[in-house]
Amino acid sequence: MVKEVIDKILSDIPPDLLDQDRQDLIGKKVSVLRMEERKVLQNNFRKYLVQMRKMSASDIEFGGTTANNSIWLRIFGKKAPMPEFGYYTADQSDVICHSLISDVQRDRLFFNKALDFSYSVSINEKLHRWRASMYFDLNHLSLNMRTIADTIYPYQKLGFHPNISRSLSLAHEKQGLILITGITGSGKSTTLDSMIDANNCTAHGHIVIIGDPIEQIHQSKKCIVRHREVGKDVLTFKEGAVQALRQDPDIIVVGEMRDPDTIMTCLEITDTGHKVFSTLHTGSAVETIDRIVAECPTEEQERVRNRLADVLRVIISQKLVPTLNNKLVLAKEVLLVTTSVKAAIRNRNTHEIYQMISEGAKSGMITLEQDLVNLYKNNIISEQLVHDYANNKNRVKELLNLTS
Numbered sequence: 001m002v003k004e005v006i007d008k009i010l011s012d013i014p015p016d017l018l019d020q021d022r023q024d025l026i027g028k029k030v031s032v033l034r035m036e037e038r039k040v041l042q043n044n045f046r047k048y049l050v051q052m053r054k055m056s057a058s059d060i061e062f063g064g065t066t067a068n069n070s071i072w073l074r075i076f077g078k079k080a081p082m083p084e085f086g087y088y089t090a091d092q093s094d095v096i097c098h099s100l101i102s103d104v105q106r107d108r109l110f111f112n113k114a115l116d117f118s119y120s121v122s123i124n125e126k127l128h129r130w131r132a133s134m135y136f137d138l139n140h141l142s143l144n145m146r147t148i149a150d151t152i153y154p155y156q157k158l159g160f161h162p163n164i165s166r167s168l169s170l171a172h173e174k175q176g177l178i179l180i181t182g183i184t185g186s187g188k189s190t191t192l193d194s195m196i197d198a199n200n201c202t203a204h205g206h207i208v209i210i211g212d213p214i215e216q217i218h219q220s221k222k223c224i225v226r227h228r229e230v231g232k233d234v235l236t237f238k239e240g241a242v243q244a245l246r247q248d249p250d251i252i253v254v255g256e257m258r259d260p261d262t263i264m265t266c267l268e269i270t271d272t273g274h275k276v277f278s279t280l281h282t283g284s285a286v287e288t289i290d291r292i293v294a295e296c297p298t299e300e301q302e303r304v305r306n307r308l309a310d311v312l313r314v315i316i317s318q319k320l321v322p323t324l325n326n327k328l329v330l331a332k333e334v335l336l337v338t339t340s341v342k343a344a345i346r347n348r349n350t351h352e353i354y355q356m357i358s359e360g361a362k363s364g365m366i367t368l369e370q371d372l373v374n375l376y377k378n379n380i381i382s383e384q385l386v387h388d389y390a391n392n393k394n395r396v397k398e399l400l401n402l403t404s
Helices: 002-009 017-030 035-054 090-099 102-111 162-168 188-202 236-246 260-271 285-295 296-312 339-346 351-358 368-377 383-388 391-402
Strands: 057-063 070-077 078-082 114-123 127-139 140-148 176-181 205-213 223-229 252-256 273-279 312-322 328-336
Touching: 002 017, 002 035, 002 090, 017 090, 017 102, 017 285, 017 391, 035 057, 035 127, 057 090, 090 114, 090 140, 090 223, 102 114, 127 236, 140 339, 162 176, 162 188, 162 312, 162 328, 176 260, 176 285, 176 296, 188 205, 188 273, 205 236, 205 383, 236 252, 236 260, 252 260, 260 273, 260 285, 260 296, 273 285, 285 296, 285 312, 285 328, 285 351, 296 312, 296 339, 312 368, 312 383, 328 351, 328 368, 339 351, 351 391, 368 383, 383 391
Parallel strands: 176 273, 176 312, 205 223, 205 252, 252 273
Antiparallel strands: 057 070, 057 140, 070 078, 114 127, 127 140, 312 328
16 A cells, blocks of 8 residues: 555656656645545554664664665664665655655755654554654655654763752752753753753743754643744744743753854843753863854854853763663763853863863762763773773873773
8 A cells, every 4th residue: 555655656757857846746746645645654654663662773764865775773873774674765765755744844844955843653542752854865855763762861860960960950050051062862852851850840930942843842840841843833043042031931941052143142041040951062061162152253252251151050061882781871071160160261271171170070070081981990881982982082091091
């Protein structure tokens, strides 16, 4: 039945129709399918989503010209094709991709050449969610979907020092900027959701989450939690943050500080006395500070540096590292913004901050290298991976020599 529906659409596509004209016609034909035919295509794809959950896969890759007609999964950090899932030509996967989105989403996909959205599937009467990105790959559609955890990772298992937890908690500190950083796939969203849930369980207030897309849906507990998805509920991160100021928030969660406007807005709304959580694609605390300043116009950088020193509270930079038992473990760098750190930011001496972190264990700070060595000493990761995942290779050698 799946093949029949796909063939019905592709049989009417002229072979010499190429590029977006071809995608446009496929999209139009999918949009006028009977509901039961569209369901056949959707259910065919959903069976792979069900299977990836069973296999503990974090991501699924589908479609495009270079996937070798295969469906690929990332399982515990390793991405590979799944022959048992079957094979789809680029045209066939185009049809299935179009079946997963609405006409409005298709318009955004064609306009922006990419579409970020959330996707839900009911499995055994329980709703499961994915974060999806659909995009063009040599004029065909490719799709990545990342699993959104069914349960929120327990905050206590993140292993933060009590001083850090106090800075993250609305019950103890009513304002300040908290940043979670790392490359794509480093678990930033998991950590962020744990922090949101911890505040939701311990403080009375109002949390506004602005996401692109919204991933974890938080049920209101002690806090009332609002979810605003970019593209659906609000136009941009910046507008969502500005609008949140008129919604009586205590915590504003900005999914990503991805451009100078959003960075400036986050600094400004934190300066008005709110607690702001956000993420950045940076690999260390020092890099994060330097990136924020560098992203802003030259004439604004001095003001940004001073404001950042005033409002920044905590930076957590993290990586997911393969363990000896072929799973993944969190390795993190934690910076608590002390008086000395504030001075270093203001005086353009951010190169001094790494040493402050390495000597700040009593206040809850730790460098990535110290955390990696601790994981090695506890027989969780190999010595080679300590070197591979460290930002400061020389410092790792020093630490390992001290422990040998």
